[in-house]
Amino acid sequence: MEEKLIYWFEEIGKEYNDVVGKKCANLGEMTRMGLPVPPGFAISIEFYRRFLRESGAGDEMARYVEKMGDLKGRGIEVFEEMSRTLQGIIEEREMPPHLKELIIRCYEDLCQRVGIPDLAVSVRSAGTESRPGMFDTYLNVKGAEEVVRHVKKVWASAFTPRAIAFRAKKGIPILGDELGVGVVKMVRAKASGIGFTVDPVTGDTSKIIIEANWGLGEGVVSGAENVDKFVLDKGTLQILERTVGKKSKCVAMKEMGAEWIEVPREKQDIPCLNDDEILEVAKLAKHLEERFGRPQDMEWAIDEEMSFPEGLFLLQTRPAKFRSVSDQIAEKITELFRDLDLSKAVDKLKDIQFKF
């Protein structure tokens, strides 16, 4: 029987990390848990290896890397040169027809499932280890041929000068970052953002914090623009604070791909979420914390074409990184007992008293 090379999200979970990469495995896990993630499929790492082997790209790349020799201490121009060569090999080699056919069939199945021909999808990189921001993701890709082309672009993004330099420095083989690829239905986002079930700055776990902007999530995650911020009480889900930021720019879909655009003047100073939407995002965040048993850092988006709350999608969730209140107190106590000066007490102490 032919080995399985592509998986629907509902077929996989966390244990597939090494098969399809971390991001895909997580999307699978979330789908399996019944969380509202957009539908899609994962192209396995084995698929990538097949491509390398059958197209001959693998051998060519290996020969090239061997020829380059020891990379320790080499300058950036070497990595740039390597990047051009290696990315060129991947992008120029034809995808073997039977592999290409597999992707096209899955994409068409997805279009059919959702009921939209030439469905807009995002094509996402998924390494087995988390390297935030290292590899590329392509938004708003439409049509089977384009999906195939962008899958190769994702693979090639493992060979940016930065990624090569990183591996050279860490002693990871230059060809070592093999990527899985997620093909996910694009959420045509009216607004999107992030949700925290803990205040990452103060470690306050009694609050939920939501940051939101018009358009796609990249407009919040990048942290480049002013956004809206809402703070809710985690217990009562009461909205405690609303800060409406001046949202002059956001990321929007164009015919193909996505871009930063100016937000129309009349929408800049009004909140991009109404109270129902805020509450629904908060509920989802709280639900995630309960399911995973620890504070979460999640990404969400609200589809403008779907009815609410069905149009609220979860794109990503992970354990929130924060300094807990207990960490901060423990640190303070430790500092205190380092610096406490008791010298003044000495001359007053004529005797001492023990009482446990």
Add this chain to the structure above:
Amino acid sequence: MGREELWAQWERERPRAEDAIWDCAPGYELIPEVDVPLNHSWFLDGTHSCPPMDPFSVYEYWARGCGHGLKFINSFFSLPRSYGTEGRVREGAIYWAFYVVRDEKEIREREARFREALRPFLEDFDGIWEKHKHELQSMYQKILSFNPREARNIDYIHLHWDCIESIFRVWEIHFQGMQSSYSAWILLEEECKRRFGLDDKSEDFQDMLRGFDNEVYRVDREMWELAKTAVDMGLADVFKEKSAEELTSALQLSDRGKEWWQKFMNFLDVRGWRSISSISIADPYWLEQPSTPLRKIKDLIIKGEAMRKDYILDEKRKEFSAKREAAINKLLEKVPDADKAWFRSLINLAQRASSYSEEHDLLCEMTHFAVLRRSYLHIGEWLAKNGCIDRPEDVMFLISPEIEMCLLVPQRNDMRWITRRRRAQWEQWRARFAKEGEFRPPVYTDRSNIQEAIALDLLPTLDPIFIKIVVGELPSVSAEEIGADIVGICGCPGVAEGRARVVMQYMDLDQLQPGEILVCPQTSPEWTTAFSIAAGVIADRGGTLSHAAIIGREYGVPTIVNTFVACEKIKTGQRIRMDASKGAVYILDKEQ
């Protein structure tokens, strides 16, 4: 020398029973020429050693048990600058020395572990304490399930081992809650002082931390209810006329008296496992000596407390919890946003320090001592019945290996030569203590004086328990500087004026009249009822987390602690005024 000769010489030179040294603390005898070079300074524990203790308590409970707890807790939390505290025994007294960590590199390593070890307590102090309470209660229940009517000799030895094990374990639990909540209290105090000039003697600080219920107060409340019931049942006159000791038989004379007695017995069944001292197993517990709780109930009736419609602490608690939220909010307003979350969490934890101080007293000490005393009286009865010792109480003149040795075949072991000798010595020391006061040196040290010993061998440990107990509680000004006669530190703010009543031991508390200011050496839970009667309380010893200060705050009674000389300088009957916020005591009529 021939073998026979060697044996004869060995025989001649061996110690005789009649000149045997005080031998009740093997391994823990304080031998200055050995121990002082080892650890520089050994400090007398005056709180637990005056008057001198019996061998079982001083050795098993304090030197081994408490000493283990103090070393355990420093390892458990990896306290950066201390390996713990070691106990030694001399003439019925316990002496402590501190293992200071002096290597800076090691201190840094310990700090990293300290942070980690603290965290679970910062996250869930209440949960851990609940678990520990449960563990303590099941431990006690198991020990109390011992039934002498059905017991065989092997059951006695297992009872003994369970008790010894409980001593070690209870001390481990005891110090976990104390170390973590006291650390939080000290941090909150320091942060408030540094940021807002607010220290733990000020009203704004104390208001944040009072108005909580706990197990000790619940027992007090039940006694108040019993007093009220007695009044309602028309028994007030019996309580007024008879002494606490006479009440037991006096109440049997009427049906109503018998009915009340039954209620009282039901109360004692649950609450009577409570030692009156929690220092030595020589002291009885309530079930054994009901006159102690009866005296409190009698006092509540005489002083009119039983006539109140509502229990005093219920009213106070309502008032203080409302004030508490306001005080916390007032403080938090001043705290920058980024620090608010951990500050609030720190306040919550510091609030636990008072409650824990009271609750652990009851569960780790008073109840434990009652359980131990009952068990060793059973063991003593078994030994006495078999002619091994003169009377059951004499078991406290034996230590673990001796008890183990004779428990299984008591009829063939005669330990009276040991118990009689140790009892005679013990009685002699107690008589001497009663006559001369403290006759033992306060410290064995190779430093030049006690201050230097404290500065070099105690303070560098920066152990929160010792900072709270020994160090951080001294008045910052002298009496002369503020124009007062005596100065202490503020346990609970407020001003009071009235006749002074000096009470040296809790048995004499019935002398205290409503509106008087109580002046005493220090207080323990047996003194609590006095706080609903007194207009103010002055205790010569204790810090802001001492019993007098905690109870003073819960009752809202002006309280000054650590005055050192109040009992000596103030005479009963003198009019005095106290301004607790300043820690000032003024004697108004000095001629009297």
